[in-house]
Amino acid sequence: MTKNMGALDRGLRVVVGLGLIVAAVAGPADPWGYIGVVPLLTAGVGFCPAYKLLGVCTTGKNVKA
Template sequence: MANVGGIDRILRFVVGIVLVLVPFVAPTVPALAGLGNWAWLIGAWGLAMVLTAAFRFCPAYPLLGINTCGK
């Protein structure tokens, strides 16, 4: 039932980790300090990306008819 493959999975994991760190780093970086509560929304989006990479399943892909897994 996997629909997230190879490069898609790696990109989701790397970008997801970066986005998860935003709420913790934003208050210390002047360019990101104005994000406020948006930083937590960005972090949640990152967590979703990490989870879809870990489970190799994206719930939106079946709705869009996408499958990046090489099956």
């Protein structure tokens, strides 16, 4: 599994993921808020399956899809 996410992309995903989780915990009991786990996991691994399907790479390197 080749990394296809750059540092900025990963950082933004961490912020968005944590924001969604905090909103779910602090706000009304809405299970959709826990979707924030997905950006956290993809940021932690550095690989996004959707990017792979779309041929996107934000690392600055040429990665073949």
